[in-house]
Amino acid sequence: MINTIKKAQITHELSQQEIIDILQNDECNNELFSAADNVRCQFVGDDIHLRALIEFSNICKNNCLYCGLRRDNKNITRYRIDIDTIFELAQHAAKNMGLKTIVLQSGEDVHFTKEKMCKIIRQIKTLNVALTLSIGEKSLEEYQAYRQAGADRFLLRIETTDQDLYHYLDPKMSWQNRKQCLLNLRQAGLEVGSGIMVGLPNQTIESIANDILFFKEIDADMIGIGPFIPHPDTPLKNEKGGNLIMSLKVMALTRLLLPDINIPATTAMETLAANGQMMALQSGANVIMPNVTLSQYRKNYELYPGKSNTNCTPDDTLLLLRNKISSIGRKIADDYGFHKKQI
């Protein structure tokens, strides 16, 4: 096992079976995490990129079985932040907090038409920031319009490459279409971020190994991996959910195989353990997305329970992060943190 990890560290290649062996066996976890940490240091350095996350609408036309924002969940208060307020939040993050990337995330909310999104994008780009969108499946033409308006990156998790599982989890959605969206994002000239949840019901180790190989196949610029955390107001409320160690292992393997990409230490990891994100930063991750949405909205963007640390203001969150980051001997980047391809 140690030899396989060493091989991955040098060649950045593993077979499906080799990935399965590492995921199934916990004896070499420390070696895996430290190999991923070394590869991270070698390819993307010690800097941590902070991306300011604005959750601007929790309204969604989809009904994904796992998500607290799903259309049929009547137990949340729905909100949409108006365009001026979105800009003010972005301005605060850029000017007062010094953050270099703004991430706009939402449910699939039809209110935000292509024209409205382009208007928001153009406005935010006057702040000299990089801009990431995470707003779901759109047409190639829409992705091209966002790019033209100034958007730089787009996050769209494939969730799982097991198509049967995907179709069970995301009723009326098509896995092929989601994959096509990822190809269209690339064609539109946006940096492509994807990822999966770990610990979905009936998710196999084999399919997770395929997920990691899929990240390589689509030549991803960013990969976010988080444990699935069951939400009490969804059909999956009684499922077990994912665990931190398995999520970290999937993330570490992703770093070994895609050494120069951006990998966030995800909020879902921090939800499972108070030091989850710091563990991730020491096992291959190099990005954190602090939430800068006001707490009055944040408490209703509950994808899973325990997600929103609503007592913290955006400024408090940043201060806390700065301290944690310096405590592990790392520093916050002062550039935009684009994917610099090295292999």
Ligand code: SAM
């Ligand atoms: N609506 C857009 C989409 O689905 O691509 C963007 C926002 S969506 C809420 C962002 C991500 O949250 C999803 O891609 C999914 O992986 C994650 N997510 C949703 N429900 C979750 C849960 N119960 N546990 C962990 N992650 C979850």
Ligand code: SF4
């Ligand atoms: Fe909507 Fe995204 Fe949640 Fe699915 S994961 S219900 S598309 S917000």
